[in-house]
């Protein structure tokens with residue numbers, strides 16, 4: 408595995424490989440790698456000749472009062488995990504290499520739909536930061552295919568929409584959510600949870616599963632959402648949102664919609680946890 412921090416050097420190497428007919432697969436991450444990230448690498452390995460992974464804690468997607476400074480950084484462990492998977496390139500740029508004039512003076516990419524609600528409501532500039540950095544990374548790597556986890560379902564849809572809107576010839580594939588044994592979706596931010604909180608956090612998954620059962624048995628969406636919010640509050644969660652939306656456009660679902668996403672964000676102690684479930688009714 409080659410580790411490269413210089414964007415132009417990586418771009419040149421990958422362009423040479425592309426000219427030789429090699430397909431490029433890409434997995435962007437912020438590091439602190441866990442089985443969720445590694446599952447995306449495995450997915451991409453099956454779809455491309457050359458596998459590129461990036462580790463960049465993107466300052467532009469963190470809000471003023473968020474955890475940019477304390478975000479877990481574990482580069483040497485991450486390198487070992489990626490070496491073991493046999494990927495070809497790891498890209499580890501610095502902030503200055505991505506935003507030479509600072510993130511606020513840098514040109515940005517913004518989607519005019521899908522980004523205002525759900526996570527966008529409590530994190531106003533988050534998706535602008537995500538689309539900007541992913542666009543920069545795509546221009547450096549020029550992948551044929553890139554993988555994003557469905558744990559961040561809104562991000563996955565936002566990236567798909569960006570590639571469509573901007574005519575980027577990149578196939579976006581979604582990886583299923585990888586979970587801890589108690590059902591908690593794996594996340595770098597789980598390291599902020601105490602042992603007791605980690606156990607309690609499984610309630611999020613259980614509540615979403617119970618919501619799915621209630622919807623299947625015909626309970627109104629309004630009532631199931633109310634039940635879920637009450638249950639999570641009882642277990643000590645502070646709710647950001649608990650919604651049932653349509654999978655494709657993430658707009659609030661009506662009782663007659665069939666392709667649903669149950670999506671939730673809630674704080675348990677310090678970290679804000681997110682989770683979701685795709686529910687397809689026949």
Ligand code: AMP
Pocket residue numbers: 435436437438442443444446447554555556557558559582583584585586592593594595
């Ligand atoms: P991050 O490092 O948090 O930016 O995540 C990098 C990629 O890994 C994103 O596409 C995430 O959606 C994905 N990811 C993070 N956690 C999981 C998980 N538990 N299961 C599947 N994919 C995940």
